[in-house]
Amino acid sequence: MAVNYRLKSGKLSLRTGHEKDGDGLSKSRIVVAGKGGVGKTTLTSVLSMLYLKEGRRVLAVDEDPQQNLAYSLGYPVEKSSELIPLSKNHDYIEEKIGARPGSGWGHIMKLNPDVSDVVERFGIRITDNLGLLVMGSVVSAGNGCLCPENALLKSILRHMRQRDDEVIIMDTQAGVEHFGRAMSGGFSKSVIVSEPSYNSLSVAVHSSKLSRELGISDVHLVVNKIRNEDDIEKSKRLIESESFSSVHFLPFDEDVLASEPNTGSLVKGTGSYVSAVRDLFSVINRDD
Numbered sequence: 001m002a003v004n005y006r007l008k009s010g011k012l013s014l015r016t017g018h019e020k021d022g023d024g025l026s027k028s029r030i031v032v033a034g035k036g037g038v039g040k041t042t043l044t045s046v047l048s049m050l051y052l053k054e055g056r057r058v059l060a061v062d063e064d065p066q067q068n069l070a071y072s073l074g075y076p077v078e079k080s081s082e083l084i085p086l087s088k089n090h091d092y093i094e095e096k097i098g099a100r101p102g103s104g105w106g107h108i109m110k111l112n113p114d115v116s117d118v119v120e121r122f123g124i125r126i127t128d129n130l131g132l133l134v135m136g137s138v139v140s141a142g143n144g145c146l147c148p149e150n151a152l153l154k155s156i157l158r159h160m161r162q163r164d165d166e167v168i169i170m171d172t173q174a175g176v177e178h179f180g181r182a183m184s185g186g187f188s189k190s191v192i193v194s195e196p197s198y199n200s201l202s203v204a205v206h207s208s209k210l211s212r213e214l215g216i217s218d219v220h221l222v223v224n225k226i227r228n229e230d231d232i233e234k235s236k237r238l239i240e241s242e243s244f245s246s247v248h249f250l251p252f253d254e255d256v257l258a259s260e261p262n263t264g265s266l267v268k269g270t271g272s273y274v275s276a277v278r279d280l281f282s283v284i285n286r287d288d
């Protein structure tokens with residue numbers, strides 16, 4: 001099956017805010033976005049593991065309310081009650097923002113608090129080189145509610161410490177608010193995941209435009225769960241109007257479903273999905 005097709009019109013390596021550490025290794029910050037259920041968490045997890053295999057440190061950030069990234073990375077499901085997202089940690093929110101969620105109006109909120117301690121205090125160490133921060137999200141009718149939870153999440157992305165040679169990779173909820181937060185947090189690349197359907201690709205094209213408008217211009221598209229050549233041809237037509245840094249087609253692979261919830265076994269294998277993700281991995285890191 002054809003995978004990792006790259007659009008001729010695609011621009012490569014437009015980057016902003018891309019830091020290098022003392023050894024010249026890139027301090028990448030990657031945001032993974034897309035419609036619900038398209039495969040964002042699985043991909044975030046497999047990419048994280050590929051970075052680990054290269055000897056990099058990874059801080060995986062879960063901004064998806066489904067909160068499945070932990071299990072996908074190997075955190076025991078039996079310990080789920082210990083996974084409290086930061087958006088629900090009311091004591092920390094009050095300590096940093098000066099207001100408790102749900103405490104009503106009339107408080108003066110600190111909008112730029114020092115949250116550089118967040119990874120040390122609340123990060124979950126899954127392995128020596130793999131940390132996880134479960135952010136959670138704020139469900140609100142409109143975008144960007146001015147509530148203490150949102151103020152905290154925004155500050156965390158802006159100020160969380162990134163260690164030398166560490167990659168930060170963030171799994172997001174469906175929607176677009178996270179691009180604003182990611183940009184203010186210095187994210188340099190977005191990986192937009194879609195299925196090969198009209199609705200899903202429309203969201204992907206819209207997300208790509210927003211990502212660029214909000215300052216993240218290195219945008220890679222992943223069309224996941226490809227079952228045949230028709231899926232590829234249809235997808236190419238539907239994304240014609242948009243230019244991506246690269247476009248990748250990942251096959252539908254029963255092994256992915258069988259591996260749930262922990263993607264560890266996938267990465268050890270040579271199945272069609274993980275092989276295609278390895279190609280994606282080398283393209284998104286090509287210029288780092």
Ligand SMILES: Nc1ncnc2c1ncn2[C@@H]1O[C@H](COP(=O)(O)OP(=O)(O)OP(=O)(O)O)[C@@H](O)[C@H]1O
Binds near residue numbers: 035039254273
């Ligand atoms: N290439 C693939 N082949 C087969 N199944 C896949 C593939 N990629 C992901 N899946 C399956 O699709 C389902 C959704 O995947 P995942 O949870 O990663 O998506 P998501 O975008 O993070 O979802 P949500 O938005 O609900 O958090 C899972 O059951 C996963 O195993």
